Amino acid sequence: xxxxxxxxxxxxxxxxxxxxxxxxxxxxxxxxxxxxxxxxxxxxxxxxxxxxxxxxxxxxxxxxxxxxxxxxxxxxxxxxxxxxxxxxxxxxxxxxxxxxxxxxxxxxxxxxxxxxxxxxx
Numbered sequence: 001x002x003x004x005x006x007x008x009x010x011x012x013x014x015x016x017x018x019x020x021x022x023x024x025x026x027x028x029x030x031x032x033x034x035x036x037x038x039x040x041x042x043x044x045x046x047x048x049x050x051x052x053x054x055x056x057x058x059x060x061x062x063x064x065x066x067x068x069x070x071x072x073x074x075x076x077x078x079x080x081x082x083x084x085x086x087x088x089x090x091x092x093x094x095x096x097x098x099x100x101x102x103x104x105x106x107x108x109x110x111x112x113x114x115x116x117x118x119x120x121x
Contacts, residue, residue: 002117003044006030007037007063008052008079013102017050020106021113034058038066045071048117051096053080053087061094068095075120077112 004021008014009032021028029044031037034055041049049067053060060078067074077098078091088099098116 001025001027002048003027003029003046004113005037005040005044005046005049007034007049007055007060008032009055009057010052010081013052013081017109020109024110024113026113034060034063037063038070041067041074042070047075048113049074049076051076051078053078053091061090064091064094064096075116077116 004026006014006017006021006028007030008017011032014030014032018028018030029040029046031040034057037051051060051063055063064076064078067076072095076096077100078096079100079102080087081102091099097120100112
């Protein structure tokens with residue numbers, strides 16, 4: 001079973017993503033806190049990380065950098081409710097494999113997860 005870590009400070013989005021991914025059979029670990037997300041990554045080495053760009057305790061880009069310093073092959077997708085081309089470019093330069101805007105289109109989100117996991121299997 002693929003393990004996915006979700007780091008998002010918006011509890012509603014966090015719950016939605018966790019329920020959606022669990023329904024599809026993924027083992028989901030989640031937190032609303034950047035530093036705790038880094039610790040969870042160290043402990044569980046998930047197959048995929050969904051990381052909110054706008055975290056209050058530590059920026060998503062800093063969490064990205066720290067996870068990539070633990071594992072340079074970490075598969076990290078940055079998510080945000082406020083996407084921009086500048087953020088996408090910064091995320092990709094920082095080592096993210098994808099950058100997506102938050103969506104409530106559950107079919108689209110699951111399709112994206114499956115595509116990413118298959119592409120990097």
